[in-house]
Amino acid sequence: MGSLTDAQIDHTQHPRVNSSDPVPPRPRPATPPHLLTGDEDAIAVATGLAAELAKGAVLRDREGLLPLTELDLYSQSGIWSILIPKRFGGPGLSHATLAKVIAIVASGDPAVAQIAQNHIAIAALVDLDATEEEKARVFGWSLSGLRFGNAFSEFGGKDVTDFKTRVRFEGGEAVVDGEKFYTTGALLSHIVPIVAVGDDGVYLVFADRETPGLSVTNNWSSFGQRTTASGSVRIDNVRVPRERAVKLKDTAEHPSVQGPVSQIIQAAIDGGIARAAIEDTIQFVKTQSRPWIDSGKPTAGEDPYTIAAIGDLKLRLHAAEALLESAGRAIDKGYLDPSLDNVTQATIRTAEAKVLTTQIAIDATNTLFELAGTRATLAQFGLDRHWRNARVHTLHDPVRWKFFHVGNWYLNGVHPPRHPWN
Known part of the structure; x- marks a missing residue:
């Protein structure tokens, strides 16, 4: 797909990132979003959505175009209300299904997938902390198709919890x-x-x-x-x-799965980035790459080292996805019974998943170029976006601390901290 010139881009419909282009408030939806009917429906919706998002992902990244149409499609899909309990009119699906669905959407375009992260996490937080009247109000907004943004983090404080607002x-x-x-x-x-x-x-x-x-x-x-x-x-x-x-409740006094819910969405996005990078690697090796002369093979896909590397990436991706599902099940248990032990199990398993999805996202997006070759770095393919997306998104919170909290739990029985970054 070729680049659009400034003359070809309608900035009213496609405003750029980091520009002075005015972006007025978005119109409110005329009709309610789709209401997910179950796990199979959620996965099918996510799969179709990912295919649509993938079509323009390279162009949007290259030109820095905000995904206005794509975001409307996403928020009308019903996924943004996936966790809203059935008693409030939502689908009330599991956190394991949430992780799988977000990973699928992120494989199409992780930037668009991330925009829903805060909406879903905020709805979950309201479910955990709000009164029944407050829940009904906020969930009603979501089920009508209104999108929640995010005004959470601040810049320049001594740490991420130093709020001045x-x-x-x-x-x-x-x-x-x-x-x-x-x-x-x-x-x-x-x-x-x-x-x-x-x-x-x-x-x-x-x-x-x-x-x-x-x-x-x-x-x-x-x-x-x-x-x-x-x-x-x-x-x-x-x-x-x-x-x-x-x-909001103080999680130090009231254990809840607030942190693991936020974290599993982040981990799922990284898993989606890895999945897309691996698939693009396979397709590029099959259709574009040349075999290395020392292999003696007629095609790049028959290079034994390339074959082994793809096998390694796929195995590690599947391990990360299995831990995501395990973490989702642990969050489900902690949601229904928020005892300290259940919340700790949800936090630990989510941390384990976050470590593996971070590692496979960075390794897969780097290995892409090693296996596909120099040709894969050409701007026309836009494959560098995978590495850039992985490197930036995995910085949300440091996985080096996940290793510490996981080890401290298993070795010393020390419960991990409870906050949105854990």
């Missing part, structure tokens, strides 16, 4: 001030949930994208995951009705 309450209103970065999906969302600190704890404040005082900047400049709409959000005296502020 504040919320105060005046009469019937919650008033928020602060600034956020890494705000994946906020640019193209309908509602922006803001994490803010109040006098009595931490709140999740749901503000409409067009709320006065809420400004979203399209300034994500990373070399990978380029089209995730991960810019920054400024919050100046943003006022919303008091009932839109959900007080």
